[in-house]
Amino acid sequence: MMTRVLLSDSASESSLPERPSPSSTSLSAIITTFRASTSGFVPYLDDLEKRGVLSITYPQNLLTTFKDELNKLPPLAYAGFDPSSDSLHVGNLIIVLNLLRAHFYGIRPILLIGGATAAIGDPSGRLSERNTLEYDVIHTNRACLFKQLQEVTSRIIPQDKFDIFDNYDWYKNLSCLDFLRRCKSMTMSSMLSLGAIRDRLDSQDSISFTEFSYQTLQAMDWLNLAYKYDCRFQVGGSDQLGHLHTGSTYIKKMLEGAFAAGICLPLLTDADGNKIGKSTQGGVTWLGQNKTSNFRFYQFFMQMHETEAVPLFTKLSLRPLHEVKAVIEENKADPGKKALQRQLAEEITKIVRGKKTFENTIKISQILFYNKFDEFTALPREELLGVFNRPVLLEREKAKDLTFGKLADITKEEGTKMAHQMSAGAFKVNGVKVTNPDQKINVDNILLGDHKDLTLIGLGKRQFNLVQWI
Known part of the structure; x- marks a missing residue:
């Protein structure tokens, strides 16, 4: 679609273009x-x-x-x-x-x-x-x-x-x-x-x-x-x-x-009045794939607390209101299943990133959530980079001075306290826990299967990032 021009390009006093009948x-x-x-x-x-x-x-x-x-x-x-x-x-x-x-x-x-x-x-x-x-x-x-x-x-x-x-x-x-x-x-x-x-x-x-x-x-x-x-x-x-x-x-x-x-229309805010998507959950969540990865975009909605997800689903979903209310009632029966967050994440991801992107993202999300790292390692490279489309780029030559603590700090979400996360065993490299922040990194030992330039970083069960060694 071409952008249509309303005002004449002329710089003269000629006023607005002819009005259509x-x-x-x-x-x-x-x-x-x-x-x-x-x-x-x-x-x-x-x-x-x-x-x-x-x-x-x-x-x-x-x-x-x-x-x-x-x-x-x-x-x-x-x-x-x-x-x-x-x-x-x-x-x-x-x-x-x-x-x-x-x-x-x-x-x-x-x-x-x-x-x-x-x-x-x-x-x-x-x-x-x-x-x-x-x-x-x-x-x-x-x-x-x-x-x-x-x-x-x-x-x-x-x-x-x-x-x-x-x-x-x-x-x-x-x-x-x-x-x-x-x-x-x-x-x-x-x-x-x-x-x-x-x-x-x-x-x-x-x-x-x-x-x-x-x-x-x-x-x-x-x-x-x-x-x-x-x-x-x-x-x-x-x-x-x-x-x-x-x-x-x-x-x-x-x-x-x-x-x-x-x-x-009102601002989208959380219970504390912070702008949703801009001041919460690790900074700005962008619609563009070049600024926020498909995985993080989907997880942004999946990991929302119910008190934020319910009003957001009501305000953003394009479903008829009676369908929205039905989903909310279903979610009340068992909030732990995150049925509402799942439907919110699916609808918004399909709208913003497309159906194919959603399908690939949900596939990888389920593999990671259930700790199926063999399946993750076996995924095609283009599929991994399609979902983690903003990998952290690190120079292999400089890795000799890198510790796991520094790697954790580089890949962490904004506001995350890595010292506590590592001591609690929540920091993982390719699914393996790393608790010593001072341990030196050998890149060859942390490559993801046959992917000779990729490493998967995990923080807890739901935060993941992909490192690409260049």
Whole structure:
């Protein structure tokens, strides 16, 4: 799928592109595939509310006071993703999956990559300026996010049922004068009332004009989508309420009083308030295979405590709510079986990494869990590297100075106390316990069967890492 451009590449005062007539759109073909009783924003938001992900609505009381307006909204919804990294992380799934859930209610999802806004930096939720990313880094990240979002979305929705845009294509040739003229309908009083702006103005470091102007670009993003596609509904994170207000007000002024609305979804947190997937279980858990291995990604969900897994399953699963509740009830009967975690891990791994990756990962997970190291050693090299696709690379020449204690520290998860783990017999090399941290390593003695450059490191029953000697 090619990225479609909404704004003209011309840097002149020419405004937005010609708006298509209702008869030229293909959306009607999509809507007819859904039953009228289950389509539309009202049942979609009702589902989100029951799942506990409807944190804030804009305007307030959206499901009650503005029900008629919701029913009249064109069936499109969008969410934005700034490419500040070359991959999204698990915490982003609450936005991605709940946006894509709209598809099942006859609403076309639009995923907007913020190639332009990433160069500015969103001040929301921050007390200081973001680091400015170089353009070549942003362009690399844009391409990675486009590929990632397309792959994930295509595993859920047919490719002709969603759109992915990049706002860099809208702004790359927009002159400074044209930009300022388009800000004419945005008032300083409204922009200064944004919570993130007020907080920063009151701080010692204040805020740059660059980050202050972020809200203008996000409002223009929404206007572009509203003008070209009649998309007047936005899905955002917990800190996006101010942007929803700015954008909907801008649309109302520019499109003759048109109604626009949106929702803020909560952060995914554990019982202690830590961000799930970002501040827990050994650091960030990325969606990209180049940053988090398939094994670790699957185990991230499998090893969740029930108090975290139940709400996460409810909020992320794309199954109908009655099926989700049935799994939760089944899990209550015997939590030790981890039936819920297993189904959560399976669903998310299949969506994010693909069915084949899931099958290989579950196969190796079971072999390791039941200590079948002969079977593990006999697995093809490409299968091992496919699951442990981020092995720890160590130079064989430098191994002469390496002890098992140092090897344990190199391969451990963030926050793990290796001294205690080793003395308790929880550190294993190719399935064999090693308790002496000062013991020198002989690489030839710890190679994995016929795999002459691989070593399996185990921490307890569930944490494993692959070392590749180079």
